[in-house]
Amino acid sequence: MSQNLLYKIDKAVKQNKDPNEIAIICRQYLSKYPKNIRVLNILKNIKLSQNKQIFSNHILKLKQYIKSNQLQNAYDLSLELIKTDDKNPLIYSITGDILVKSNHFLEALNYYIKSAKIDPHFEKINSKLYDFLMTTNPSEYMDEWAAGFETLLSNKKHLGHTKLNLITTKAIKYFKLNQTFKNLSKYSGNSFVSSNLKKMSENELTEIKENILTLSSIKVFLLCIEKCRVCDIQAEKILTFVRKFILLNIYDEVFSIKINNLIEILALNSFFNDYIFFISEEETIKLNEIENKLQFNKIRKTQDKVSKILALSMYRNLSNSPIIKNLKPEYLPLKFYKYCISNPFKEKKLIKSVKTFGKIENKVSSKVKNQYEIFPYPQWIYSDTYLQKTNFKEYINTLGLKLSNYNIFKKFEKSILIAGCGTGKETVEYGELINDINITAVDLSSKSLGYALRKCAELKIKNINFLQGDILNLQDLNKTFDLVMSNGVIHHMEDPNAGVTSINNCLKKNGLLKLSLYSEIARRNLLEYQDLAKSEKIISHLQLRNFRNKIIKCEDFKSKQILDFGDFYNSSTFKDLILHEQEHTFNIQKIKELVKRLNLKFCGFQNTRGLYNKFIQHFRSSQNLYDLDYWAEFEEKYPDTFSSMYQFWCQKI
Numbered sequence: 047m048s049q050n051l052l053y054k055i056d057k058a059v060k061q062n063k064d065p066n067e068i069a070i071i072c073r074q075y076l077s078k079y080p081k082n083i084r085v086l087n088i089l090k091n092i093k094l095s096q097n098k099q100i101f102s103n104h105i106l107k108l109k110q111y112i113k114s115n116q117l118q119n120a121y122d123l124s125l126e127l128i129k130t131d132d133k134n135p136l137i138y139s140i141t142g143d144i145l146v147k148s149n150h151f152l153e154a155l156n157y158y159i160k161s162a163k164i165d166p167h168f169e170k171i172n173s174k175l176y177d178f179l180m181t182t183n184p185s186e187y188m189d190e191w192a193a194g195f196e197t198l199l200s201n202k203k204h205l206g207h208t209k210l211n212l213i214t215t216k217a218i219k220y221f222k223l224n225q226t227f228k229n230l231s232k233y234s235g236n237s238f239v240s241s242n243l244k245k246m247s248e249n250e251l252t253e254i255k256e257n258i259l260t261l262s263s264i265k266v267f268l269l270c271i272e273k274c275r276v277c278d279i280q281a282e283k284i285l286t287f288v289r290k291f292i293l294l295n296i297y298d299e300v301f302s303i304k305i306n307n308l309i310e311i312l313a314l315n316s317f318f319n320d321y322i323f324f325i326s327e328e329e330t331i332k333l334n335e336i337e338n339k340l341q342f343n344k345i346r347k348t349q350d351k352v353s354k355i356l357a358l359s360m361y362r363n364l365s366n367s368p369i370i371k372n373l374k375p376e377y378l379p380l381k382f383y384k385y386c387i388s389n390p391f392k393e394k395k396l397i398k399s400v401k402t403f404g405k406i407e408n409k410v411s412s413k414v415k416n417q418y419e420i421f422p423y424p425q426w427i428y429s430d431t432y433l434q435k436t437n438f439k440e441y442i443n444t445l446g447l448k449l450s451n452y453n454i455f456k457k458f459e460k461s462i463l464i465a466g467c468g469t470g471k472e473t474v475e476y477g478e479l480i481n482d483i484n485i486t487a488v489d490l491s492s493k494s495l496g497y498a499l500r501k502c503a504e505l506k507i508k509n510i511n512f513l514q515g516d517i518l519n520l521q522d523l524n525k526t527f528d529l530v531m532s533n534g535v536i537h538h539m540e541d542p543n544a545g546v547t548s549i550n551n552c553l554k555k556n557g558l559l560k561l562s563l564y565s566e567i568a569r570r571n572l573l574e575y576q577d578l579a580k581s582e583k584i585i586s587h588l589q590l591r592n593f594r595n596k597i598i599k600c601e602d603f604k605s606k607q608i609l610d611f612g613d614f615y616n617s618s619t620f621k622d623l624i625l626h627e628q629e630h631t632f633n634i635q636k637i638k639e640l641v642k643r644l645n646l647k648f649c650g651f652q653n654t655r656g657l658y659n660k661f662i663q664h665f666r667s668s669q670n671l672y673d674l675d676y677w678a679e680f681e682e683k684y685p686d687t688f689s690s691m692y693q694f695w696c697q698k699i
């Protein structure tokens with residue numbers, strides 16, 4: 047009898063019979079043999095899939111309610127569902143949507159936060175919270191919004207580089223509503239550079255200390271500045287002031303011990319903005335005094351030493367300093383040690399393994415190399431995360447390009463050259479994203495390549511071969527490629543034509559070329575700054591900081607747009623923005639000539655930030671998307687279209 051029942055169960059399962067029917071036989075069997083694991087499991091799975099079915103029916107119903115604007119019904123049902131399963135991120139997120147539709151933003155935010163906390167890696171939900179925070183602008187500081195930003199910023203890696211920068215900028219803007227921020231801006235104001243602490247009364251000094259103490263406990267603020275540059279001039283002024291105040295009061299041990307975490311985070315922030323904040327003479331004197339004491343071992347207690355090292359690190363990178371070498375790493379805070387000391391050290395070691403090609407003989411190439419040896423570009427921690435790996439063909443197909451020939455897709459493994467890879471951000475991203483490619487990445491700067499190699503080792507990426515050399519010598523690689531990409535590089539060569547010709551010579555027939563070049567018109571507002579820079583001799587980091595400070599203080603510039611460039615807020619990107627050793631700009635006519643001269647076929651612009659939609663909207667047609675003359679007309683009408691460069695694709699025919 048029991049064997050018979052077992053046979054019946056197996057047969058019903060095999061034939062995909064109605065689960066209710068199978069469940070009846072299972073229960074019959076279990077009434078006699080309640081411990082049979084196999085049958086218990088079958089019953090458990092049936093229950094699970096029935097629950098899943100019931101759940102997806104409910105979700106369907108919820109969505110119908112929302113679609114037909116029956117928001118009260120939708121809300122009631124969502125609360126019912128949460129009661130039955132309070133660990134499901136999707137229901138919280140949908141409840142958030144219902145509340146947004148009903149204009150209950152605060153409650154909606156709470157639900158989005160709950161869903162993101164349950165599963166921060168659930169892309170859909172996480173980006174709901176992201177979208178919500180990016181699009182709402184509360185008029186006063188509220189803990190709920192702070193909690194929303196904290197939730198996202200606690201999981202920076204998942205956000206990726208671009209989203210992280212955007213959300214941090216938004217969070218900083220929001221943080222300006224905070225009372226502590228407002229209190230401190232009273233002191234930093236416009237005179238943050240020259241604020242004279244000696245002239246302040248005891249009461250004022252006590253008030254500042256209290257505010258800094260409060261600041262050191264505001265999680266959202268700390269998360270914002272920890273691993274991101276702060277792209278907001280008002281916030282920069284506060285940070286510069288706070289840093290100065292801390293330094294000048296560093297011997298007040300009660301105070302400095304209490305804010306140790308803030309000092310560490312300011313040191314991290316300075317590392318990631320490449321020490322761009324202005325340093326007054328008063329601070330320089332104090333810094334030298336502390337440095338001397340450390341160097342000559344005049345500070346005995348380890349705890350004191352650490353606190354002074356961190357204070358110095360708010361201004362300088364000490365990875366090469368003998369001060370650090372005398373101290374066991376375990377005495378230093380972990381994050382600080384990892385990013386500011388250990389990583390640069392690893393990079394230095396890795397640089398030695400980089401192979402070279404050709405000889406760098408061109409004078410401009412040598413100058414540009416020197417620039418990027420001091421200011422590698424760009425500094426990055428997280429790549430822009432891609433959820434799904436893809437292959438070369440699928441990736442190219444997503445771009446909406448107009449190709450003339452599809453033969454390149456036939457090959458099993460495609461070879462890619464990144465010409466001028468810098469610190470390897472995009473190179474690593476392609477390595478992570480596309481699985482059937484082999485990447486060669488070249489750059490002039492060994493320091494940038496060291497950074498890229500360290501990142502590859504960290505992310506365990508193996509399909510990239512980094513080489514040091516000049517694009518002008520690419521023929522020495524003795525290799526041709528299916529795709530060559532060069533982002534923000536060619537316009538820094540003495541003769542951009544020679545650069546693209548060299549690149550084109552190592553491109554296979556039907557191969558693809560992606561170039562990103564500066565647009566003359568999009569950079570028009572930077573000219574007055576570049577002219578001023580030319581009239582001054584700016585070589586050292588100190589001169590660069592002082593020059594930048596002059597820009598911040600000066601009211602005479604026609605355009606203040608420079609403050610809106612993210613690149614303004616980090617030394618290496620600032621150098622790139624207006625103080626480059628060599629810069630050419632392009633216009634669409636020049637691109638047309640370049641494409642023609644090299645006998646390439648223009649395949650389209652990179653469709654970022656809704657570019658194609660804007661074009662189609664303007665011309666009311668997509669017919670001329672691949673015609674550069676139409677793009678010239680479009681750019682004339684919208685001169686900021688290519689503010690992040692002309693990024694376009696061509697094919698070798």
Ligand SMILES: C[S@@+](CC[C@H](N)C(=O)[O-])C[C@H]1O[C@@H](n2cnc3c(N)ncnc32)[C@H](O)[C@@H]1O
Pocket residue numbers: 411414415418423424465466467468469470471472488489490491494515516517518532533534535538539622
């Ligand atoms: C602005 S960075 C861009 C880096 C990278 N492509 C990106 O978008 O993140 C320019 C890079 O091009 C490199 N570069 C400039 N001229 C070069 C040349 N002639 N040969 C090789 N690399 C060059 C520089 O060393 C620098 O790392």
